Amino acid sequence: MESNEQVAGREALSGARRVVVKIGSALLTNDGRGLDEAAIGGWVDQIAELHRRGIEVVLVSSGAVAAGMVRLGWQARPSAVHELQAAAAVGQNGLTQCYEHHFARHGLLTAQVLLTHDDLSNRKRYLNARSALRTLVGLRVVPVVNENDTVVTDEIRFGDNDTLGALVANLLEADALVILTDQEGLFDADPRHDPGARLIHEGRADDPSLAAVAGGGGALGRGGMTTKVQAARLAARSGAYTAIASGRQPEVLTRLAAGERLGTLLRPEEAPMAARKRWLAGQLQVRGTLTLDAGAVKVLRGSGSSLLAVGVKAVSGHFVRGDMVLCVDEQGHRVAKGLVNYGAEDAAQILGKPSHQIAATLGFMEAPELIHRDNLVVL
Numbered sequence: 001m002e003s004n005e006q007v008a009g010r011e012a013l014s015g016a017r018r019v020v021v022k023i024g025s026a027l028l029t030n031d032g033r034g035l036d037e038a039a040i041g042g043w044v045d046q047i048a049e050l051h052r053r054g055i056e057v058v059l060v061s062s063g064a065v066a067a068g069m070v071r072l073g074w075q076a077r078p079s080a081v082h083e084l085q086a087a088a089a090v091g092q093n094g095l096t097q098c099y100e101h102h103f104a105r106h107g108l109l110t111a112q113v114l115l116t117h118d119d120l121s122n123r124k125r126y127l128n129a130r131s132a133l134r135t136l137v138g139l140r141v142v143p144v145v146n147e148n149d150t151v152v153t154d155e156i157r158f159g160d161n162d163t164l165g166a167l168v169a170n171l172l173e174a175d176a177l178v179i180l181t182d183q184e185g186l187f188d189a190d191p192r193h194d195p196g197a198r199l200i201h202e203g204r205a206d207d208p209s210l211a212a213v214a215g216g217g218g219a220l221g222r223g224g225m226t227t228k229v230q231a232a233r234l235a236a237r238s239g240a241y242t243a244i245a246s247g248r249q250p251e252v253l254t255r256l257a258a259g260e261r262l263g264t265l266l267r268p269e270e271a272p273m274a275a276r277k278r279w280l281a282g283q284l285q286v287r288g289t290l291t292l293d294a295g296a297v298k299v300l301r302g303s304g305s306s307l308l309a310v311g312v313k314a315v316s317g318h319f320v321r322g323d324m325v326l327c328v329d330e331q332g333h334r335v336a337k338g339l340v341n342y343g344a345e346d347a348a349q350i351l352g353k354p355s356h357q358i359a360a361t362l363g364f365m366e367a368p369e370l371i372h373r374d375n376l377v378v379l
Ligand SMILES: Nc1ncnc2c1ncn2[C@@H]1O[C@H](COP(=O)(O)OP(=O)(O)O)[C@@H](O)[C@H]1O
Pocket: 023, 024, 025, 026, 027, 062, 180, 181, 182, 183, 185, 186, 187, 188, 189, 190, 191, 192, 213, 214, 215, 216, 217, 218, 219, 220, 221, 222, 223, 224, 225, 226
């Protein structure tokens, strides 16, 4: 028998008004045989059907590198960044053409949106990306999002599109993130290696035991289930449900939208955060670390207070005012992340001091707190 919570989860999916659908490389390229145009046509038909019902859909599509490899006649995925970039550039063209062609059958326009990590971690660019995507959705255009692979280097790339899908779900405050892949969902072991693996139907996105069963990806996909489970956690921060399901299931999207019990459903643990907190939670680029004393850890966790310099024991990293920093306890456990009001050098001078001594120490005072509670998200 299903619990009330489980039924509520499926109902939430069926009530979703805005959905991010992520389609992975393994699926799109038919396990390396080039873009599976027939399958793409099938997903487009389902998305068009959701559209007709008034559900807004943003597509996050992988497959540029894999499609480019096939077009270029390369047998193995290259490791050199410039070759990956070249493959992505060739393959992205094919992807765009394919989606445009299929959506046009339904009288729908598509828009290519290529994003980099910077676009989502820099507040101004984040807001630009958000307003552009919102405008497109408002115009009833289907945005087709991918990472801008030709301009990213290894250090700054998302790498997998699960993370990108989750951040887009945060960006748009989507109700659900649907991750289509080549397996029925998340199993209790990798079904490629363990034929006895069993499907996990439901779970909490923040359940730590899920990370333990999720393994890496196949030859074409990047992140495997590891990044899908992480993506569900990320998406849950803005209140989105995540479904992980097989893109090969007939009518998978319309059936999920009807509340059918397909794949794995990972539900958020709490109500949506305010938009700013949502953005903070999605920031991946952390510039430095503040080590907090036990008292500061307690008030941050307990009462959602601002972080004062008096509760900070050590500062590391090179950061300037406004950068994102990680707050850890004295054992190094992650406590919070936030936008800091003082650069690393100034922060090092005021640490351990009460706020009324900041002006005398530095010769100026930007703000009485090191991180204001509005700019702080407890992890
Ligand atoms: N616990 C698990 N349940 C299901 N699949 C798993 C699990 N652990 C690892 N995997 C692997 O994850 C793969 C899907 O991820 P990936 O190859 O990155 O595809 P995609 O391109 O769709 O993101 C599956 O083919 C499977 O081999």
